[in-house]
Amino acid sequence: xxxAKLKSDATEARLAGVTLPDGxxxxxxxxxxxxxxxxxMGLPSKRDEYxxxxxxxxxxxxxxxxxxxxxxxxxxxxxDTDRLNIVFVDGVFxxxxxxxxxxxxxxxxxxSDALAADIHxxxxxxxxxxxxxxxxxxxxxxxxxxxxxxxxVVIHATGKVSKPVHISYLHADETSDAILHNLVKVDAGAEVxxxxxxxxxxxxxxxxxxxxxxxxAFHHVRAQGRDHERRTVTHCFARVGAKSTFKSFTMTVxxxxxxxxxxxxxxxxxxxxxxxxxxxxxxxxxxxxxTVFITHDALNGESRQVFKKVLxxxxxxxxxxxxxxxxxxxxxxxxxxSQSLLLDDDAQFLAKPELEIYADDVxxxxxxxxxxxxxxxxxxxxxxxxxxxxxxxLLTLSFMAEALDEIDDPALAEELRDRxxxxxxxxx
Amino acid sequence: xxxxxxxxxxxxDEDKQxxxxxxLTVETGKVHAIMGPNGSGKSTLSYxxxxxxxxxxxxxxxxxxxxxxxxxxxxxxxxxxxxxxFQYPVEIxxxxxxxxxxxxxNAQRKARGEEELSAGExxxxxxxxxxxxxxxxxMLKRPVNVGFSGGEKKRNEILQMAMLTPKMCILDETxxxxxxxxxxxxxxxxxxxRSEGRSFLVITHYQRLLDHIKPDVxxxxxxxxxxxxxxxxxxxxxxxxxxxxxxxxxx
Numbered sequence: 001x002x003x004a005k006l007k008s009d010a011t012e013a014r015l016a017g018v019t020l021p022d023g024x025x026x027x028x029x030x031x032x033x034x035x036x037x038x039x040x041m042g043l044p045s046k047r048d049e050y051x052x053x054x055x056x057x058x059x060x061x062x063x064x065x066x067x068x069x070x071x072x073x074x075x076x077x078x079x080d081t082d083r084l085n086i087v088f089v090d091g092v093f094x095x096x097x098x099x100x101x102x103x104x105x106x107x108x109x110x111x112s113d114a115l116a117a118d119i120h121x122x123x124x125x126x127x128x129x130x131x132x133x134x135x136x137x138x139x140x141x142x143x144x145x146x147x148x149x150x151x152x153v154v155i156h157a158t159g160k161v162s163k164p165v166h167i168s169y170l171h172a173d174e175t176s177d178a179i180l181h182n183l184v185k186v187d188a189g190a191e192v193x194x195x196x197x198x199x200x201x202x203x204x205x206x207x208x209x210x211x212x213x214x215x216x217a218f219h220h221v222r223a224q225g226r227d228h229e230r231r232t233v234t235h236c237f238a239r240v241g242a243k244s245t246f247k248s249f250t251m252t253v254x255x256x257x258x259x260x261x262x263x264x265x266x267x268x269x270x271x272x273x274x275x276x277x278x279x280x281x282x283x284x285x286x287x288x289x290x291t292v293f294i295t296h297d298a299l300n301g302e303s304r305q306v307f308k309k310v311l312x313x314x315x316x317x318x319x320x321x322x323x324x325x326x327x328x329x330x331x332x333x334x335x336x337x338s339q340s341l342l343l344d345d346d347a348q349f350l351a352k353p354e355l356e357i358y359a360d361d362v363x364x365x366x367x368x369x370x371x372x373x374x375x376x377x378x379x380x381x382x383x384x385x386x387x388x389x390x391x392x393x394l395l396t397l398s399f400m401a402e403a404l405d406e407i408d409d410p411a412l413a414e415e416l417r418d419r420x421x422x423x424x425x426x427x428x
Numbered sequence: 429x430x431x432x433x434x435x436x437x438x439x440x441d442e443d444k445q446x447x448x449x450x451x452l453t454v455e456t457g458k459v460h461a462i463m464g465p466n467g468s469g470k471s472t473l474s475y476x477x478x479x480x481x482x483x484x485x486x487x488x489x490x491x492x493x494x495x496x497x498x499x500x501x502x503x504x505x506x507x508x509x510x511x512x513x514f515q516y517p518v519e520i521x522x523x524x525x526x527x528x529x530x531x532x533x534n535a536q537r538k539a540r541g542e543e544e545l546s547a548g549e550x551x552x553x554x555x556x557x558x559x560x561x562x563x564x565x566x567m568l569k570r571p572v573n574v575g576f577s578g579g580e581k582k583r584n585e586i587l588q589m590a591m592l593t594p595k596m597c598i599l600d601e602t603x604x605x606x607x608x609x610x611x612x613x614x615x616x617x618x619x620x621x622r623s624e625g626r627s628f629l630v631i632t633h634y635q636r637l638l639d640h641i642k643p644d645v646x647x648x649x650x651x652x653x654x655x656x657x658x659x660x661x662x663x664x665x666x667x668x669x670x671x672x673x674x675x676x677x678x679x
Contacts (some may be wrong), residue, residue, distance in 0.1 A: 374518075375481065376518055377518045379479075379480050379481065379502060380514065380517070380518040380520070381520075381528075381532075382479070382501065382502035382503045382506070383478050383502050383503075383505075383506055383511075383512050383514075384528075384535075384536075384588060384592065385503050385506035385507050385532050385533075385536035385592065386532050386535050387503050387535060387539075388503065390531065390535065391503075394523055394528075394531065395523075397522060398520050398521055398523045400522070401521060401522020401571075402521070402522065404522075
């Protein structure tokens with residue numbers, strides 16, 4: 001009871017003085033529902049099982065902790081990719097920096113516009129997949145996002161979208177607190193790529209709801225900004241139809257607090273759902289958490305979770321991954337691997353891999369390892385004349401390769417690989 | 429070329445002496461073979477010369493053209509011209525064979541103060557050399573040794589040797605795990621690299637590799653020392669009579 005009271009107090013403190021953003025009646029109703037869900041659950045605390053390895057207090061605090069701005073001194077990512085650019089600065093849409101919201105095979109608009117209008121598919125999606133994702137595990141911060149999100153992007157792929165949609169989240173204010181929410185609907189046979197880059201704000205919450213119709217394809221490649229002091233929580237809820245493809249990849253470099261939750265539901269036969277990520281962290285002020293929940297509820301589904309974490313100097317990595325195979329999801333092929341490369345004795349990796357299988361004809365495998373650089377391989381490279389630091393970095397990139405391979409577009413993968421190489425050279 | 433005097437080596441982590449005062453001189457342009465029973469210290473010798481961790485040198489010296497090898501890092505020894513073809517080449521997922529080769533070649537050139545090879549020059553050279561070893565484009569593209577057969581791995585070792593053009597090549601049981609055809613191919617690769625300025629130390633259990641790579645000198649190693657040295661006929665003697673006779677004779 002005491003804990004419930006503490007939770008309730010923390011939740012009310014967070015919500016005190018908060019007003020729900022404007023919108024059409026349906027949007028207002030969706031927000032109120034989300035608020036009710038949040039109040040029923042209460043904000044998470046370190047005592048919650050699902051937050052055992054990650055302290056959510058910075059994410060639930062009334063005000064965003066200050067985060068110094070970071071000058072990356074690098075060209076923005078994906079600059080060479082022909083793309084539709086959309087820019088948010090501390091959560092506020094920057095019309096001047098953004099392209100005109102239009103594209104072939106694409107209906108696209110700001111969330112704030114969509115929520116003020118009567119768009120039936122957006123109505124059917126906003127907060128809907130988030131609500132489905134609240135069972136069996138509660139995700140109160142996602143409900144908070146649905147209730148309070150000020151803006152975002154609404155993407156409807158009606159055909160093969162030639163240019164990727166790129167949302168750039170810039171961080172310009174040391175105390176900014178941004179909540180954005182994106183919707184993606186991919187029609188049958190349609191295909192779209194969403195790129196996301198940047199820290200977004202001192203504290204940034206983003207929620208993505210993606211509905212992939214039968215035979216649709218959605219590719220998601222994200223690079224979370226390099227700001228050391230940023231706090232980030234993201235949720236991705238996806239519903240994946242028959243013969244469709246969902247692939248999401250996240251690269252995280254630096255960040256005092258990152259929690260990325262991905263909740264996938266395979267509802268149609270022969271679907272493919274992959275979620276992967278790499279993170280690199282140096283120092284005690286790096287904490288990175290990947291929390292994944294994949295539900296197989298159809299025949300012959302293939303899911304992969306591939307997460308690689310490179311940690312040093314007191315950095316912490318967390319992985320909580322689950323595959324749930326329902327009784328009717330025969331012939332499921334589920335794969336889950338979470339690995340950390342600990343570059344010294346101070347770093348730590350906490351992993352909780354879970355399988356829950358009710359079907360009897362499935363192939364599910366999972367593995368989780370923590371290790372140092374392979375000395376034999378290191379000697380092999382050095383015996384060929386490769387200097388030790390170069391050899392270490394090559395092997396570290398080699399460790400991350402399996403996750404990077406999950407990105408279908410080799411140019412995008414190469415660009416992320418280059419960034420990781422740069423990070424390793426600076427932190428080697 | 430290579431001069432080893434009274435080399436004594438023990439394992440770092442346990443009190444076990446492996447090399448017990450080994451003397452060996454390999455002249456420039458010559459091929460020496462070392463044969464010996466299991467556990468005689470052949471592989472240890474190759475690892476200690478190339479700088480692998482886990483061994484402690486307790487006495488003696490090893491010089492490559494007058495430079496002391498034993499104080500150097502493995503990469504410095506490589507840049508100086510020492511090459512070890514591994515008995516068990518290591519798989520490195522996620523690093524393309526070409527990237528690996530080019531990184532190695534250019535790192536050595538840089539260490540020697542030479543200009544790095546351009547991508548074009550490198551590609552031309554690697555393709556020509558790969559062709560001789562029947563290494564196809566796919567093998568060059570694949571991650572280092574990943575999914576390679578035993579024969580492919582050994583051919584890949586020889587390709588690295590060909591690209592790095594070392595002065596002193598040590599082949600550690602390069603024949604192990606190879607069928608007759610693969611062994612021939614590897615031996616041809618090695619023979620093509622024989623030259624006046626390059627020396628070889630071929631470590632093997634069996635005489636059959638020496639049918640293909642004809643040595644100038646054959647050493648028998650036992651219990652951490654060279655116990656007998658002779659011409660190619662010594663290898664035949666081992667093949668016919670085993671090690672027991674020779675060991676009995678020298679003890």
